[in-house]
Amino acid sequence: MTSRGGAAAGAVGAGGRTGTGAVGAGTGSGGTGAGLDAESWAARLTPRLAYFAGVARTEHVTRAAEQLSVPQSTLSRAMARLEEDLGVALFARRGRTVALTPAGRAFLASVERALVEVERAAESVRADADPAAGKVAFGFLHTLGSETVPELIRAFRVDHPRVRFQLVQTYGEAMIERLRAGELDLCLTSPVPDAPDLVARRLDEQRLRLVVPDDHRLASRRRVRLAEAAEETFVTLESGYGLRRITDALCAEAGFRPRVAFEGEEAETLRGLVAAGLGVALLPPPAVARPGVVELTVSAPRAVREIGVAWLDGHPDTPPVAAFKKFLLSRRGALLPQ
Numbered sequence: 001m002t003s004r005g006g007a008a009a010g011a012v013g014a015g016g017r018t019g020t021g022a023v024g025a026g027t028g029s030g031g032t033g034a035g036l037d038a039e040s041w042a043a044r045l046t047p048r049l050a051y052f053a054g055v056a057r058t059e060h061v062t063r064a065a066e067q068l069s070v071p072q073s074t075l076s077r078a079m080a081r082l083e084e085d086l087g088v089a090l091f092a093r094r095g096r097t098v099a100l101t102p103a104g105r106a107f108l109a110s111v112e113r114a115l116v117e118v119e120r121a122a123e124s125v126r127a128d129a130d131p132a133a134g135k136v137a138f139g140f141l142h143t144l145g146s147e148t149v150p151e152l153i154r155a156f157r158v159d160h161p162r163v164r165f166q167l168v169q170t171y172g173e174a175m176i177e178r179l180r181a182g183e184l185d186l187c188l189t190s191p192v193p194d195a196p197d198l199v200a201r202r203l204d205e206q207r208l209r210l211v212v213p214d215d216h217r218l219a220s221r222r223r224v225r226l227a228e229a230a231e232e233t234f235v236t237l238e239s240g241y242g243l244r245r246i247t248d249a250l251c252a253e254a255g256f257r258p259r260v261a262f263e264g265e266e267a268e269t270l271r272g273l274v275a276a277g278l279g280v281a282l283l284p285p286p287a288v289a290r291p292g293v294v295e296l297t298v299s300a301p302r303a304v305r306e307i308g309v310a311w312l313d314g315h316p317d318t319p320p321v322a323a324f325k326k327f328l329l330s331r332r333g334a335l336l337p338q
Helices: 041-058 061-068 072-086 102-128 148-159 172-180 242-253 267-275 319-330
Strands: 008-012 091-094 097-100 135-140 164-169 186-189 198-207 209-213 223-225 233-237 259-264 281-283 293-300 304-312
Touching (some): 041 072, 061 072, 135 172, 135 319, 172 186, 172 304, 186 319, 209 267, 242 304, 259 267, 304 319
16 A cells, blocks of 8 residues: 555656756856856866767877768867866877876766766667557556556557556646656546646546445435435545546435545455444445445445546657557547446
8 A cells, every 4th residue: 555645656667767867057157056047067068078988088189080970170179168067177298199188087077977867868768769669657656556557558569569658646736737747648647637737638437336334224215315425424535536526426416425434545455344333335346346345336426536637838758658548549438347
């Protein structure tokens, strides 16, 4: 079980390295932290760092210019400007050959580490966008984790066997936050969000059942009106979970406010507490039938939850994300296991 503060996250997929890299800028002329404003060291020096490394490795301006495919004059001017900006001599010049000064050697060590990180970052984002073996960051509700999402990924990977998934299993509000933060490409959630910065598409609906202990007064019934549970104690998900909002709305439609004995984080925990006699619950069908409870059809009001896919409006899709989005939309009306 995962807590709301720490959602479950993982990566699945064919081999291939996933990595992140960060290149830290030094302090700017104002002396206050990293940045890419016009006066920062990063903005002023970065365009010339690869040139500097090329000259330092070859110790020859002409050979470095050939390897970097730039005019020798351009390279010479770039090195002179770099030393001018730093206020330090990086090279001792002997005709067309150069040798690093002590300051130059110290600078080169840091520059090479930075360039390696840039190379890794570029390789990582290119790998994530690869049409055949890229990455999809996908969020989903806890209640969709046992059957729905594994089946979706299995079916998608029939035609896209090398696409990798970074999975986040959490509650609805947290998924939307991660979507807005750029940490997720897509999320499967309920209720279907309605916000100007998101695009959301309804995919399916799932009937909710009133779950009662097997010795409950209603346990012999097959269908009930939710109003018949008005005097019962409920166990529910915490505030912020979509299913909790749906439960509260359905109870209000039935004419009562539920008395809540426990607020949890997973539907199966609630089902177990119902079996223990702590209360009743409105829940989606279980993946596997649980002993000790009876699942009753709610005849009124209509007890369903809509499930949809959402993504950030205007956010460009990589090829693997576009392919998975198209696949999800193709499952409209057939998303959930029967």
